[in-house]
Amino acid sequence: MSKSYPHLISPLSIGKVTIKNRFAVAPMDPGFDVASDGSFTQDGIDYYVRRAQGGFGLIYTGGMGIDTDFEKFAPSILDNPAAFVRTGQEINARIAAYGTKMFVQVAFGLGRNAGLSAPSELTILWDPSRKTRALTVQDIETKMSSFVEACKVVQRAGFAGVDVHAIHWGHLLDEFALSLMNQRTDEYGGSLGNRLRIPRELRRRVAEACGPDFPVTIRLGLRTGIKGLGQASYTLDEAEEAGRTLAEAVEIAKLLESYGYDGLSVDTGTLDSYYWACPPSYIERGYMVGLAAAVWWAARWRSTTAATVARSPSWRCYPISSLPGSACRP
Numbered sequence: 001m002s003k004s005y006p007h008l009i010s011p012l013s014i015g016k017v018t019i020k021n022r023f024a025v026a027p028m029d030p031g032f033d034v035a036s037d038g039s040f041t042q043d044g045i046d047y048y049v050r051r052a053q054g055g056f057g058l059i060y061t062g063g064m065g066i067d068t069d070f071e072k073f074a075p076s077i078l079d080n081p082a083a084f085v086r087t088g089q090e091i092n093a094r095i096a097a098y099g100t101k102m103f104v105q106v107a108f109g110l111g112r113n114a115g116l117s118a119p120s121e122l123t124i125l126w127d128p129s130r131k132t133r134a135l136t137v138q139d140i141e142t143k144m145s146s147f148v149e150a151c152k153v154v155q156r157a158g159f160a161g162v163d164v165h166a167i168h169w170g171h172l173l174d175e176f177a178l179s180l181m182n183q184r185t186d187e188y189g190g191s192l193g194n195r196l197r198i199p200r201e202l203r204r205r206v207a208e209a210c211g212p213d214f215p216v217t218i219r220l221g222l223r224t225g226i227k228g229l230g231q232a233s234y235t236l237d238e239a240e241e242a243g244r245t246l247a248e249a250v251e252i253a254k255l256l257e258s259y260g261y262d263g264l265s266v267d268t269g270t271l272d273s274y275y276w277a278c279p280p281s282y283i284e285r286g287y288m289v290g291l292a293a294a295v296w297w298a299a300r301w302r303s304t305t306a307a308t309v310a311r312s313p314s315w316r317c318y319p320i321s322s323l324p325g326s327a328c329r330p
Contacts, residue, residue, distance in 0.1 A: 012057070015215035015262035017160045020099045021057040026265070027105045027163065027219070029062035038065065038075040039083035045091050052100035059100060063107035063165040066146040070139065071116045077106070077150040088157025101160035103217065106150050108143060108165065108198070109172035112181075113271050119176045120183040123229055125271055137186065144198065148205045151214075161215030161262070164202060167252065168221035169277050170270030173198060177252065178224070178243055192248070196255055203259045217263030218256060222249040222291045225273035232273035243270065246294060253299035266292050 012019040033044025040048075051059050065074040077084050088104075095102060111118040111132065113125045117139065118132040135143075151162050167173045175181040176188060177195050184190070188197050199218060206216050224243025225233045231242075238245050244252075253264060268288060269276025279287070 014058075014161065014217065016213045017101060017215050019057040019101055021055070023056045024058040025051050025056050025060060027060040027062050027165070033061070034064065034075050035083075036075055037080035037083055038077050039080055040087035040091060045087060045094070048091050048102065049094045052095035052098040055098075056100060059095070059102045060163055061102070061104045063105045064150075065107055066143070066150040067109070068146070070142050070146075071109070073110060073114050073116060074107075076146075077104075077153050078146060081153045081156075084153055085157045088154070088159060092158035103161045103163045103215070104154045104157075104159050105163040105165045105219075106147060106154065107171075108147055108202070111170070111172035111175045113170055116172075118172065119181060119188065122175070122181055125170070125230070128230055134184075137188070140188065140198065144201055144205065147202055148209050151206045151216075152209050155210045155214055161217065162206070163263075163265070164199065164216065164218040164261075166219035166221075167196075167199065168219050168267055168270075170224070170272055174221060174270065180226075180229070180243055192251060193255065196252065196259075199256065199261075200259045203261055207260065215262040216260075217265060218261050219265045219267065220249065220252060220256070221268055221270065222246060222266050222288070222295060223268045223276065224270050225268060225276040226270060230272055232275060234275060236268070236276070246291060249291075250295055250298040253295045257299060264295075266295065 008022045010021065012022055030044070030047060033041060033047055035041045048059055048061075065072070065076040066078060067073065068076050068078050092102065110116055112122045115124045115127065115130070116132065117135045120134050121131045124130045124132060154162055164173070165171065167177050170178075170181075176198055177192075179195070182189050182195050187194055189195060203216055206214070221244065223236055223246060224241065225236055226243045227233050227240050228242045233240055256264060266288070267277070268291065269278075271277060275283075
């Protein structure tokens with residue numbers, strides 16, 4: 001492996017955190033790792049420790065909630081911060097024995113995907129006969145404050161960083177970023193910069209609350225693969241793309257880098273186009289490599305693959321998944 005994929009076993013820096021290799025456990029929701037009070041279960045703790053024992057340099061949790069009163073859709077990090085810190089510290093103490101680092105993916109919200117409030121009135125994903133409520137500016141402020149408080153708890157628990165969930169899959173931040181789903185006329189709508197105002201504010205506020213050296217990464221969907229709400233495209237033909245084109249993804253990546261994000265992970269699809277969000281086994285292997293490489297070349301991220309990407313003054317491209325490295329090495 002060291003000869004075929006020499007970078008896989010070399011260290012990677014995400015901000016000022018060094019990851020021992022390029023093997024990462026992507027964010028997933030196993031369903032048994034989080035208790036009803038938002039802390040980690042013993043099964044969850046053991047699950048993540050086993051991933052560290054297996055040699056992974058970086059582990060992401062699945063998306064973890066932040067809401068306690070406003071549209072609570074899942075257990076929240078803020079339900080019982082003391083329990084989250086206690087169980088998080090146990091995870092970090094145990095994975096440290098294997099040299100593994102762990103980021104918590106903090107979820108801003110699911111929007112229309114879960115029938116919750118969205119940037120604008122939108123048809124609910126699973127029930128097009130109903131529409132969502134549009135978030136008010138005060139609602140947005142409440143959620144941003146909760147997000148920052150959750151990040152402070154994550155840091156106290158000893159985690160190496162946080163991942164912002166997410167400008168992908170048509171979840172809430174993705175809805176704000178997509179002109180198709182964001183018809184607002186205030187400071188959170190209109191131009192691309194306005195539609196990305198929340199990610200910009202989150203990065204700034206987390207840096208103020210947790211310090212500039214606490215890494216923050218974010219996930220970005222490079223193509224939505226939709227002809228409209230509830231209408232999937234199975235070709236990724238940009239001529240019929242009603243959502244995000246690759247050109248817009250490049251512009252978003254540039255803005256995220258300018259906001260100070262330390263890492264970018266990329267994928268495709270929304271829940272409207274589940275074929276691309278969770279690709280079947282028969283899809284072409286490495287189909288995302290070209291999309292990811294295009295973002296790296298244009299936006300100058302250090303590495304861009306279908307896994308995590310970190311930025312660095314060297315701007316070299318180092319793959320950290322098993323995808324062919326030649327696709328994104330300069």
